[in-house]
Amino acid sequence: MKSKQMVSNLYSGNRQISLKFCYFLVFSLLLSCGENNVKKVTSTQKETVENSSDTIQESGTTKTILCFGDSLTAGYGLDDIDDAYPAILQSRLDSLGLQYTVINSGLSGETTAGGRSRIGWVLxxxxxxxxxxxxxxxxxxxVPLTExxxxxxxxxxxVRSKNPETKIILAGMQLPPNMxxxxxxxxxAIFPELAQKNKLELIPFLLKDVGGIAALNQADGxxxxxEGQKILAKNVWAxxxxVVK
Structure with a gap:
């Protein structure tokens, strides 16, 4: 869906909302953003995001899907955030007449420790x-696998403590052989084991049919x-x- 269409829907029906959480993280990781592409979130900006989330909950009549992840979810390097898989999922849901609002809570450079530290206010x-x-x-x-x-x-x-009824989908991940x-x-093995232990839905491998394929990845590989994000959306939608139907 194009940006103009999403903006129109946002103001007319409060249907499509994409919240991109932008922090400044000095990481040298391959999945991190460059310093020139990341803005530091001040306390005022954080408060604005939190207030926007409250507005969604109070005024929206749809259910909420929250995509909580790193740069793969945030859409790092894309010209348009609407090309990231959360926005593509929103388009699919809308085309099927399913009343869901998708929130992009991806943060480039995020680790599991970082996600753990911010999960409270996201919820x-x-x-x-x-x-x-x-x-x-x-x-x-x-990072040690136990961590x-x-x-x-x-x-x-x-997530379960906040709302036991929330359906959790875990995205599986794999690493390049040089590790x-x-x-x-x-x-x-961490991902299927956690899914089985917690009775979660599992996406076996988020980057299936994308990882390692040069034509579907940016210059960093x-x-x-x-185009690659469209396949990620397909893997998630599977x-x-x-869950939504």
Whole structure:
């Protein structure tokens, strides 16, 4: 959906809302944003985002899908945020007449520890479906797997504690082979194991049919292009469809 169309829908029916959380993180990770592309969020800006979330909850009549992740969710490097998979999901839902508002809570450079630290105020709004897409930056950093697992579990627990009825979808992730066979095997296993333990819906691999394909990734070889994001949306929709229907 084009930006003009989304803006029109926002003011006419408060239907399509995309909240992009922008922080300044000095990371040298491959999934981090460059310093020139990230703005530091002041306390006033943070308050504005929180107030906007309250408005969504109070005035909207639709259910809420919150995409909580890193640069893959945030749409890093894209010319238009509407090309990121959360906005593509919104278009799909609207075309089917399904009453859902998709919120993009992706933050470039985010780790599971960072997600754990900000989950509290993100949950100030009512969330019906929570898509959890974190862990890639942990893996690229070589963060101990026990820490990644613990942080993901803490986020899941926080969502469940806030609203036990929230449906949680966990996005699986894999690492490039240069991280070492033992580490990448154990890393990949974290996601299905957490999904089984917590009875979550699982996207086996978010980057299926995109990861490692040069034509579908930006110059850095990691972040999907607009075409790549369409495939990410397809991978998410394969699981989300049965949840929203």
């Amino acid at each position: 100030n709004q009512k969330v019906d479906v929570f898509i959890l897409e974190l862990g890639a930056n942990d893996g690229l950093r070589g 990644t697992r613990e942080n993901l579990q803490a986020i899941i627990d926080a 070492g066979p033992e580490y990448i095997t154990e890393f990949r 990691i972040h999907p292009t607009a 699981v989300l469809e049965k």
